Amino acid sequence: MTDDDFLLLNPGPVPVREEVLAAMGEPMVSHRSADFEAVYERAQDGLDYVFECSTPDGESTSAGGTSIVLNGTATMGMEAAVANLVGDGDEVVSLVNGKFGRRFARIAERYTDEVVRVDADWGESIDVADVEAAVSDDTALVTTVHNETSTGLVNPTEAVGEVAAEHDARFVVDGVTCIGGAEFRVDDWNVDVALTDAQKAIETPPGISAMYLADGVEEHLDGESAPFYEDLDWHLRKAGQHQTPFTSAVPLFRALAVAVEGIESETMPTRIERHRRQAAAFREGFVGMGLDLFSNPDGESELSNTVTAIALPESIRGDADDFFDAVAERNVSISGGQAHLGGEIFRVSNMGSLSDEQILRGVRTVGEAMGD
Numbered sequence: 050m051t052d053d054d055f056l057l058l059n060p061g062p063v064p065v066r067e068e069v070l071a072a073m074g075e076p077m078v079s080h081r082s083a084d085f086e087a088v089y090e091r092a093q094d095g096l097d098y099v100f101e102c103s104t105p106d107g108e109s110t111s112a113g114g115t116s117i118v119l120n121g122t123a124t125m126g127m128e129a130a131v132a133n134l135v136g137d138g139d140e141v142v143s144l145v146n147g148k149f150g151r152r153f154a155r156i157a158e159r160y161t162d163e164v165v166r167v168d169a170d171w172g173e174s175i176d177v178a179d180v181e182a183a184v185s186d187d188t189a190l191v192t193t194v195h196n197e198t199s200t201g202l203v204n205p206t207e208a209v210g211e212v213a214a215e216h217d218a219r220f221v222v223d224g225v226t227c228i229g230g231a232e233f234r235v236d237d238w239n240v241d242v243a244l245t246d247a248q249k250a251i252e253t254p255p256g257i258s259a260m261y262l263a264d265g266v267e268e269h270l271d272g273e274s275a276p277f278y279e280d281l282d283w284h285l286r287k288a289g290q291h292q293t294p295f296t297s298a299v300p301l302f303r304a305l306a307v308a309v310e311g312i313e314s315e316t317m318p319t320r321i322e323r324h325r326r327q328a329a330a331f332r333e334g335f336v337g338m339g340l341d342l343f344s345n346p347d348g349e350s351e352l353s354n355t356v357t358a359i360a361l362p363e364s365i366r367g368d369a370d371d372f373f374d375a376v377a378e379r380n381v382s383i384s385g386g387q388a389h390l391g392g393e394i395f396r397v398s399n400m401g402s403l404s405d406e407q408i409l410r411g412v413r414t415v416g417e418a419m420g421d
């Protein structure tokens with residue numbers, strides 16, 4: 050790759066390997082064929098590895114669970130998890146310190162009037178004491194986003210999972226921009242449902258998402274209260290036959306099978322270490338040119354190893370179009386801030402299989418664009 054090639058550094062979709070793209074072009078088959086079932090089974094096996102073994106030593110952190118694939122992006126997975134675990138009048142506690150934490154709360158508010166938000170400013174840590182105060186034996190569900198893409202902050206999922214477990218509440222964790230690139234511990238963090246998107250650290254084109262349901266959670270699912278398309282009981286039953294209830298996005302499932310096999314051959318410990326090192330390089334590069342990190346983790350929060358959010362300097366803040374244009378002119382794509390953070394920050398991702406040279410090019414491009 051040369052400096053003239055397009056470099057995609059947005060926090061999803063991320064660059065996709067050639068063999069993953071090639072899998073999508075194979076001749077079409079029926080989603081009820083043995084050929085397709087074999088594809089789905091390969092995707093499930095690879096996903097089991099990614100969901101269960103995302104640890105620095107590669108050891109499994111799950112006593113068992115089931116990986117399923119949904120025909121829809123992660124927002125559909127978020128909604129499916131909430132809709133199947135919450136009925137009208139059930140209490141949900143949602144942690145909100147960024148756009149995607151807020152999205153979980155907004156989804157929950159469509160299914161019950163009893164949503165308690167535990168808030169912190171975007172980019173600031175959630176206080177676990179606030180979670181302890183909010184969760185009670187009446188809480189049916191706790192939602193959190195482990196890696197908050199809008200701010201580059203990692204939330205204290207382990208501590209929150211302990212609180213949920215003490216009160217026998219189900220715990221749904223959005224691992225969308227970390228699973229496949231950073232540490233994620235299913236049973237150690239008491240996670241009942243974990244979700245991710247194909248187009249993030251799993252390195253597949255956008256359009257489908259994956260969910261891991263820990264053993265036992267099926268007893269709590271009420272598919273009848275969920276949208277028909279998102280009945281997770283049904284999805285689980287069909288996943289046992291390596292099928293989906295409705296027509297599968299066959300090309301994307303094929304791409305996913307190849308992508309997760311690639312992750313398995315690299316191994317999660319190697320990926321976690323590579324992502325950690327490359328995120329640190331982004332931070333060091335930007336801080337080295339005098340920029341400030343946007344998020345301020347304290348307590349049990351941390352900075353992300355997959356998404357970096359940088360505060361725009363005062364001189365560009367509020368009117369950052371020239372800066373983003375100057376980056377784009379150099380054939381590099383980065384993201385701005387979301388919601389009220391528009392014009393305040395920029396964000397880059399190191400999810401997937403970027404080279405160290407590409408990380409350095411990202412840093413250099415930002416530096417040059419700021420000088421324009």
Ligand code: PLP
Pocket residue numbers: 060061122123124125149194196197198199223224225226246
């Ligand atoms: N959760 C997180 C943490 C995300 O970063 C995103 C997308 O960026 C989503 C959920 C929603 O993903 P999608 O827009 O693919 O549904």
